[in-house]
Amino acid sequence: MTASTEGTRPFDTGVAVTVTPVSLESLDLDPAFALHRGGKLEVRSTVPVRNADDLSLAYTPGVARVCTAIADNPDLVNDYTWVSNVVAVVSDGTAVLGLGDIGPAAAMPVMEGKALLFKQFADVDAVPICIDCTDVDAIVETVVRLAPSFGGINLEDISAPRCFEVEERLRALLDIPVFHDDQHGTAIVVLAALRNAARLTGRSLGDLRAVVAGAGASGVAVSRILLNAGIGDIAVSDSKGVIHAGREDLNPVKRALARDTNKAGLSGSTEQALAGADVFVGLSGSTVSERAIAAMAADSIVFALSNPTPEVDPAVAARHARVVATGRSDYPNQINNVLAFPGVFRGALDVRATTITENMKVAAADALAAVVGDDLAESYVIPSPFDARVAPAVISAVARQAREDGVARK
DSSP: OOOOOOOOOGGGSOOOOOOOOOOHHHHTTSHHHHHHTTOSOOOOOSSOOOSHHHHHHHSTTHHHHHHHHHHHOGGGHHHHSSGGGEEEEEEOSSSBTTTBOOOHHHHHHHHHHHHHHHHHHHOOEEEEEEOSOOOHHHHHHHHHHHGGGOSEEEEOSOOTTHHHHHHHHHHHHOSSOEEEHHHHHHHHHHHHHHHHHHHHTTOOGGGOEEEEEOOSHHHHHHHHHHHHHTOSEEEEEETTEEOOTTOSOOOHHHHHHHHHSOTTOOOSOHHHHTTTOSEEEEOSSOOOOHHHHHTSOTTOEEEEOOSSSOSSOHHHHTTTOSEEEESOTTSSSBOOGGGTHHHHHHHHHHTTOSSOOHHHHHHHHHHHHHHHGGGOBTTBSSOOTTOTTHHHHHHHHHHHHHHHTTOOOO
16 A cells, blocks of 8 residues: 555657567466466356256346336346446556556556455455546546446546546446545544554544655545544645645645645654654655654654555664554554455445445444454554454444435435
8 A cells, every 4th residue: 555646657658668578387486476377356156057947037038027127117226236236446557556657457466456355355246447548537437337337436546636536526426435445445444543543542633743744645535534533733745845835836635635734834844744743654655764753752653554665664663653553464553455445335335325425434444443442552553354353343334324424225
C-alpha cells in the first residue's frame, strides 16, 4: 500500500526497445511466477448440468421465463442472478502498488489478487477489469456501462488526483456501492489502529496532533477520516512540504485540505512539522530521519506505511515511538487493506446498500479496533487479516450502519 502518484508508462516513450524473449520455464523457478502461472481465478458453476432436463432449466427454454420476469421487475436480477454478490475490481493501471503507471495489462495480477482476497475473506465474488483508458470521462462512461452486471464497484490503483473525480462522479451516477480502496480501505484500517494506539497511551483522538506525509489517494482519505473521527489537529504534506492556505501551487483537492487541516498554521517540511507531533502517518514513499522521529512528543505513534520500504526503518522508529506500524507482513501491526474491503463490501451487499456512507466506514473502523479488545499491546493495535473474527465484525457493523443511514434496500 502506497500513496497514489502520477507516473509515466515506460513503454510510452516513443523509443524503440529491443525485447529479449524470456523462457517461461526460467520464470517458473521463481515461486511468485509459479503461483501466478495461468492466473489465480476461475469461474465455476453453482448448479449441475447433468442431463437435458438440467440444461433446459439452466439455459433455454427455462431461462427465458427468468429473463421475462426480470424485464418486468428489474429488482429480481438481485435474486435470480449473481449480480447482488459480485463486485467489479476496476483499474486503469496508473498507480499500481509502488510501481506507478505500468498500464492495464501489468495491473492484472494485482486485480486478480484483489478478487482472490474478496472471495477468501468475505465470500464475495469479484471480477478483475483492467481498462485501457485513463481519461476521467472515458473511465466513468466505461464503468457506468458495465455497472448493470455488478452489485458493487471497487476502484483500484487509479492515480491521484483523477481518482477523486472518478469516484465522486460514479457515486453520483450509480445506485450501488462505489469504493476506491486505495483511499477508503487504507483510511479505515489506519483509523482502527490509531484508535487502539491512542487507547494504549491513555489518550483520545482529540488529544492528538498528527502529520500525514502524502497527499495522494490514501493520504487524502486518511486525513479526511481522521478529521471526521475528531483528531485534535492534522497537518498534511506533499513533495513540496506542508499544505497550507498560503501555498499557490495546490490543486482543488489540496486546497480543500488546506482549509480543513493545519490549525497550528505550520509550514515547511514534513520533518519540521513532526517536532512535538503525537502521530506520524507515512503514505508518500519518502524518507524521514531518525532525528525527526526523536523530536516527536512522548508516547508517539509512527505508522510508516510505504511499501516495500517504510519511510523510516521500524527498528529505528521503535527507539523513540511507543507504537510502530507498517504496511509489511514481516513486522507487527500490519496496516493492510484486506482487513477492511472484503467485510465492507460483504456488509453493503448483504443489505443491498445504494452507497457506502462515511458512517459505514467509521463503523467498520470501530468494529475492527474492537477485535483487539483487552489484548491491546504495543505490538498489537490491529488484528491479523487471518483472525477469523475480523470479517464477521466488519460485515455486521457495516450492514447495521447502512440500515441506520437509510441506504439499505434489504
